[in-house]
Amino acid sequence: MTGWVSFRGAAAAALLTVVTVSSCTAGGSDEAGTCKVRHELDQITSRFPSFKQLESTSWCGIDPDKPSRSLPSQNNIRLVGVLNAVDDQAVLKDLENPALEFKPGMPKNVPPEIMKLLPEGAEWMMSDRINKDITEDLYFGSFYYDKRSGQVLFDCSNPFRKDGPAPVVTSN
Numbered sequence: 001m002t003g004w005v006s007f008r009g010a011a012a013a014a015l016l017t018v019v020t021v022s023s024c025t026a027g028g029s030d031e032a033g034t035c036k037v038r039h040e041l042d043q044i045t046s047r048f049p050s051f052k053q054l055e056s057t058s059w060c061g062i063d064p065d066k067p068s069r070s071l072p073s074q075n076n077i078r079l080v081g082v083l084n085a086v087d088d089q090a091v092l093k094d095l096e097n098p099a100l101e102f103k104p105g106m107p108k109n110v111p112p113e114i115m116k117l118l119p120e121g122a123e124w125m126m127s128d129r130i131n132k133d134i135t136e137d138l139y140f141g142s143f144y145y146d147k148r149s150g151q152v153l154f155d156c157s158n159p160f161r162k163d164g165p166a167p168v169v170t171s172n
Helices: 004-022 041-045 088-098 128-135
Strands: 053-063 078-085 124-126 140-146 152-157
Touching: 041 053, 078 088, 088 140, 124 128, 128 140
Parallel strands: none
Antiparallel strands: 053 078, 078 152, 124 140, 140 152
C-alpha cells in the first residue's frame, strides 16, 4: 500500500505541476529547440525557497521529450538554470558540512545557453541529501554547488511552486 501512496503522491505533484509550471513555460524554447534564458526570480524562489532571497537567476524550461517544440508541454518540463543566493556564504557553509556528503558532480546535457553562464573554473559538487531536502522527494531534482563562487546549478523535472497548495497524498 505504501507504493500506491507514493505513486498517488507523485501523481498529485505532477498534476499540481501541470497547473503551476505553466507560468514558467511560455517562451521556454524557440523553434530551433534551444532554451530561451529567463531571469524571473519569483519562478525560482517559489520552487526552491531554501535558498531564501536570490541575487540573480538565469534559467529555461525545456520539454525533454520534444526539444523542438516552441512551448514545453504542460505535463513535462525540465527546469535547468543557475542561481546566485544573496547569502552565498550559506551555500559555501553547506559545502563544508560533512553530514551533507558532497561529492564532485555535473549534470549531463546542460543547454549551451546555460553553460555559457557558468563560472569559468567552477568546481561543482552535489549532495543526495541536499537534493532530497529541496525536492522533498516530490519530483526529480539535482542541485550542484560551486565551491569557488557559491553559485548553484539546478536541473529538475516538473518542480512545483511551494507557495501554492501542497500536493494531496491519500491512502486510498
